[in-house]
Amino acid sequence: MKYFSTFLLLMVCSSIPVSAQEQVDTAAVMLIKDEGMNHSQVMEISSWLADVYAPRLNWSPEYRKAAEWASTKLKEFGAENIHFENFSPVGTGxxxxxxxxxxxxxxxxxxxxxxxxxxxxxxxxxxxxxxxxxxxxxxxxxxxxxxxxxxxxxxxxxxxxxxxxxxxxERDADSVLLRLANRGVSTQGRMGxxxxxxxxxxxxxxxxxxxxxxxxxxxxxxxxxxxxxxxxxxxxxxxxxxxxxxxxxxxxxxxxxxxxxxxxxxxxxxxxxxxxxxxxxxxxxxxxxxxxxxxxxxxTTAADSSFNIIAEIPGTDLKNEVVLLGGHFDTWHSGTGATDNGSGVAVCMEAIRILKKLGLQPRRTIRIGLWGGEEEGLLGSRAYVKKHYAERPDTNRSQSITDSRGLIIKPEESSFSVYFNDDHGGGKVRGMFLQGNEAARNIFRSWFSVVADPTAQTISAINTGGTDHLSFNEVGLPAFQFIQDPMDYGSRTRHATMDVYDRLVEDDMKQTATIMAVFVYNAAMRDSMFPRKPQPTVR
Ligand SMILES: [Zn+2]
Known part of the structure; x- marks a missing residue:
C-alpha cells in the first residue's frame, strides 16, 4: 500500500520541480509506471516479433510482413501518421x-x-x-x-x-557503474x-x-x-x-x-x-x-529499396517540434533477433501503447522510428537523418550551401528536439550515456530521480557506439542510448542462433519500456527543446 499512498500524494502536487530547472509532470510519471509495470504488453509484442515475424533480414519479404504487422499494431495502439519511408541503397532479398x-x-x-x-x-x-x-x-x-x-x-x-x-x-556491478560514471568523454563506449x-x-x-x-x-x-x-x-x-x-x-x-x-x-x-x-x-x-x-x-527477391517505419502521437501546442524514439527493426537471420533488436522495437512500441492508453497529450509530437538496414551500417537511420535533418555535402556534386559546421541543413532540423535509441540487448536500464552532452546531465538526473528506480541512476559522459543514435549525433542532434545491463548479449545472443525470445527477461523489458515512455513524455512536455552540444565549426 506504500505505493498507493505515494501515488495519491503525487497526484495532488501534479507538477513539481525536481531540480532547479526541470519541471516534471510527476502524476503522469506515476501513471506511466503503473501502466508499464503492472499492465505491460511488452512481452506479448516481443513474442509476435520474435516467434512469428522473424527473422527480419533487411530487404527480405519477412521484413516487409513484420513491418505490416507492426504498423497495424501501432494503429491499434492509437498512433497516427503511420507510414513507411523508403531508403537506399537497394539490396537483394x-x-x-x-x-x-x-x-x-x-x-x-x-x-x-x-x-x-x-x-x-x-x-x-x-x-x-x-x-x-x-x-x-x-x-x-x-x-x-x-x-x-x-x-x-x-x-x-x-x-x-x-x-x-x-x-x-551479467548485470552491471556497482563498481562497473561507478567506473562508467567517472569516465570522461571517449570516442568508444561499450558497444564500439x-x-x-x-x-x-x-x-x-x-x-x-x-x-x-x-x-x-x-x-x-x-x-x-x-x-x-x-x-x-x-x-x-x-x-x-x-x-x-x-x-x-x-x-x-x-x-x-x-x-x-x-x-x-x-x-x-x-x-x-x-x-x-x-x-x-x-x-x-x-x-x-x-x-x-x-x-x-x-x-531471393529482386533488388529493391528498404524502408523505415514511422508513426506518431501528434503534439498539441508545440506539435511542430519532434521527440523521437526508436531502434532498428531489421535482424540477422540465424536466431529470431529477440534481443537484437526485437527488444528495442518492443520497448518503443510499448512506450507508444502506454502513452496512448493513458490518454496523455504531449505538447511536442512523439515520433517512433523503426529503422531498417542497421546491421548493414546504420543505413535506415542515416538516410532518415539525411532526408529530414542534415547531411554532409557530397564532394562529387556542387552543394555549396552549408552551415558553419559544413553541413547542409534541412528545414525540419530546427524542430528536432531529441532522440532516444534502444539497441543494447534486452537488459534493463541502468542509466544513460551522455554522448558528451553535459547539458543533458541534470535533465537525465531529474528524470531518473522521478522514476525512482534505485538501479537506474548512472549518468556517464561516454560516447557509446554501435547503433542508430550515432546517425543523429553525427550531424549534431541530441541522441542517446541508455546504459543497459549486458546480460548474455555478448556471450549468447548478439547476431547469434540463440537470439530468441527465451533470452528476454520480463521484468527488465517492462522497466525499460516504462523508462522509455517517461523519458519521451518528459522531453515532449518540457518548456524548451532538448539542449544541443556546442558544435565545432569548419573553416
Ligand atoms: Zn542491434
Missing part, C-alpha cells in the same frame, strides 16, 4: 528455405552450423569430401590448385575452447567496434584470397569455425565478398556487399560450431577421409 548439413563418414552426425546470409544455394544435396585449406601465405594456395572442385572446404583454423568459469550473463591491428589486417587479406581461390576453383561450400561454443553460433552475419580489407581510417573507399544487385554469386559460406569443426579438422589432419552432405535452398 534473401531467405533461407532449407538447410541440412551432416557428416556421413566415417561416423555420421548432424553438424551444428548455419549459413551466412546471401550465400547462394547448393542446388540440391552435395555429397562430398572435406578438405582443409591450410594456406598460411597466398603462395601456399597454388598447391591446392585443381583439388577443391566440388569439395567442402575448412577455411579457418580450429578454435581452442576453454571451460567457462565465468557466468554467461575494436580497430583492426596489422596482424588482423594480414589475416583478413589472406582470408579474402582464400575465399577468392575457393570461388575460382569451384568448391561446393566453405566452412569456418564459429567463435561461440556450447551450441551457440555467434556473429552469423552476411557472407564475405572476397576483397582486401579497408586500411585503418579509410571510411570512404567503395566496398562490395553480398546484397548488391550486381554481386557475384557466393558459394555457401557456413559457420560451424567450434566443437564440431575441431573434431572434423583433427580427423582430417590424421589423414582420415571425412565425407559430408549439405543442402542449402534459398529464395
Amino acid at each position: 534473401w531467405t533461407m528455405k532449407k538447410f541440412y548439413f551432416s557428416v556421413t563418414e566415417p561416423h555420421a552426425f548432424p553438424v551444428i552450423a548455419f549459413p551466412k546470409a546471401w550465400s547462394q544455394a547448393t542446388h540440391g544435396t552435395v555429397s562430398s569430401d572435406m578438405v582443409i585449406l591450410d594456406a598460411v601465405t597466398e603462395g601456399d594456395l597454388t598447391k591446392f590448385h585443381g583439388k577443391l572442385k566440388g569439395k567442402i572446404i575448412l577455411i579457418s583454423e580450429p578454435i581452442t575452447l576453454k571451460p567457462h568459469f565465468q557466468p554467461d550473463a 567496434r575494436p580497430r583492426m591491428d596489422s596482424v588482423a589486417m594480414v589475416r583478413a587479406l589472406l582470408n579474402s584470397k582464400k575465399l577468392e581461390f575457393c570461388q575460382k576453383e569451384g568448391a561446393a561450400a566453405i566452412l569456418e569455425a564459429n567463435p561461440g561454443d556450447d551450441g551457440t553460433l555467434l556473429y552469423v552475419q552476411g557472407a564475405a565478398v572476397p576483397q582486401p580489407p579497408l586500411m585503418p581510417g579509410d571510411y570512404t573507399s567503395p566496398r562490395k556487399n553480398p546484397y548488391d544487385p550486381d554481386a557475384s554469386p557466393l558459394i555457401p559460406q557456413v559457420t560451424v560450431a567450434a566443437e564440431h569443426y575441431n573434431r572434423i579438422y583433427r580427423a582430417l589432419q590424421k589423414g582420415i577421409r571425412v565425407k559430408a552432405e549439405m543442402r542449402l535452398d534459398i529464395e
Whole structure:
C-alpha cells in the first residue's frame, strides 16, 4: 500500500520541480509506471516479433510482413501518421528455405552450423569430401590448385575452447557503474567496434584470397569455425565478398556487399560450431577421409529499396517540434533477433501503447522510428537523418550551401528536439550515456530521480557506439542510448542462433519500456527543446 499512498500524494502536487530547472509532470510519471509495470504488453509484442515475424533480414519479404504487422499494431495502439519511408541503397532479398548439413563418414552426425546470409544455394544435396585449406601465405594456395572442385572446404583454423568459469550473463556491478560514471568523454563506449591491428589486417587479406581461390576453383561450400561454443553460433552475419580489407581510417573507399544487385554469386559460406569443426579438422589432419552432405535452398527477391517505419502521437501546442524514439527493426537471420533488436522495437512500441492508453497529450509530437538496414551500417537511420535533418555535402556534386559546421541543413532540423535509441540487448536500464552532452546531465538526473528506480541512476559522459543514435549525433542532434545491463548479449545472443525470445527477461523489458515512455513524455512536455552540444565549426 506504500505505493498507493505515494501515488495519491503525487497526484495532488501534479507538477513539481525536481531540480532547479526541470519541471516534471510527476502524476503522469506515476501513471506511466503503473501502466508499464503492472499492465505491460511488452512481452506479448516481443513474442509476435520474435516467434512469428522473424527473422527480419533487411530487404527480405519477412521484413516487409513484420513491418505490416507492426504498423497495424501501432494503429491499434492509437498512433497516427503511420507510414513507411523508403531508403537506399537497394539490396537483394534473401531467405533461407532449407538447410541440412551432416557428416556421413566415417561416423555420421548432424553438424551444428548455419549459413551466412546471401550465400547462394547448393542446388540440391552435395555429397562430398572435406578438405582443409591450410594456406598460411597466398603462395601456399597454388598447391591446392585443381583439388577443391566440388569439395567442402575448412577455411579457418580450429578454435581452442576453454571451460567457462565465468557466468554467461551479467548485470552491471556497482563498481562497473561507478567506473562508467567517472569516465570522461571517449570516442568508444561499450558497444564500439575494436580497430583492426596489422596482424588482423594480414589475416583478413589472406582470408579474402582464400575465399577468392575457393570461388575460382569451384568448391561446393566453405566452412569456418564459429567463435561461440556450447551450441551457440555467434556473429552469423552476411557472407564475405572476397576483397582486401579497408586500411585503418579509410571510411570512404567503395566496398562490395553480398546484397548488391550486381554481386557475384557466393558459394555457401557456413559457420560451424567450434566443437564440431575441431573434431572434423583433427580427423582430417590424421589423414582420415571425412565425407559430408549439405543442402542449402534459398529464395531471393529482386533488388529493391528498404524502408523505415514511422508513426506518431501528434503534439498539441508545440506539435511542430519532434521527440523521437526508436531502434532498428531489421535482424540477422540465424536466431529470431529477440534481443537484437526485437527488444528495442518492443520497448518503443510499448512506450507508444502506454502513452496512448493513458490518454496523455504531449505538447511536442512523439515520433517512433523503426529503422531498417542497421546491421548493414546504420543505413535506415542515416538516410532518415539525411532526408529530414542534415547531411554532409557530397564532394562529387556542387552543394555549396552549408552551415558553419559544413553541413547542409534541412528545414525540419530546427524542430528536432531529441532522440532516444534502444539497441543494447534486452537488459534493463541502468542509466544513460551522455554522448558528451553535459547539458543533458541534470535533465537525465531529474528524470531518473522521478522514476525512482534505485538501479537506474548512472549518468556517464561516454560516447557509446554501435547503433542508430550515432546517425543523429553525427550531424549534431541530441541522441542517446541508455546504459543497459549486458546480460548474455555478448556471450549468447548478439547476431547469434540463440537470439530468441527465451533470452528476454520480463521484468527488465517492462522497466525499460516504462523508462522509455517517461523519458519521451518528459522531453515532449518540457518548456524548451532538448539542449544541443556546442558544435565545432569548419573553416
Ligand atoms: Zn542491434
